[in-house]
Amino acid sequence: MVRVMYWGLWNRPPTNPNKWIFEIDIADILDTKNLVFTFLHELGHLVTLNSSQVPPDLQVFNHPDNERIYNREAAACPYYFPGEGCSLPDYI
Numbered sequence: 001m002v003r004v005m006y007w008g009l010w011n012r013p014p015t016n017p018n019k020w021i022f023e024i025d026i027a028d029i030l031d032t033k034n035l036v037f038t039f040l041h042e043l044g045h046l047v048t049l050n051s052s053q054v055p056p057d058l059q060v061f062n063h064p065d066n067e068r069i070y071n072r073e074a075a076a077c078p079y080y081f082p083g084e085g086c087s088l089p090d091y092i
């Protein structure tokens with residue numbers, strides 16, 4: 001069995017594909033070393049995956065559990081597809 005631990009992550013609110021909600025596991029916040037690492041890691045996502053670099057794919061956003069749509073959109077992306085959309089050509 002593989003156990004996946006998330007210290008922090010970003011989610012989109014279900015009604016707005018251009019916004020993000022930051023979530024952190026408060027059970028682990030006393031571990032300050034990993035807390036700082038998590039904040040820095042998640043800040044990196046904010047800096048490199050924002051809507052001006054990776055416009056949200058509305059098909060994926062509106063059908064988040066549809067693997068066929070996800071695979072179709074990912075295959076159609078000529079650049080980097082991190083899951084939320086296709087990056088723009090001048091993406092870092």
Ligand SMILES: [Zn+2]
Pocket residue numbers: 041042045
């Ligand atoms: Zn991450």
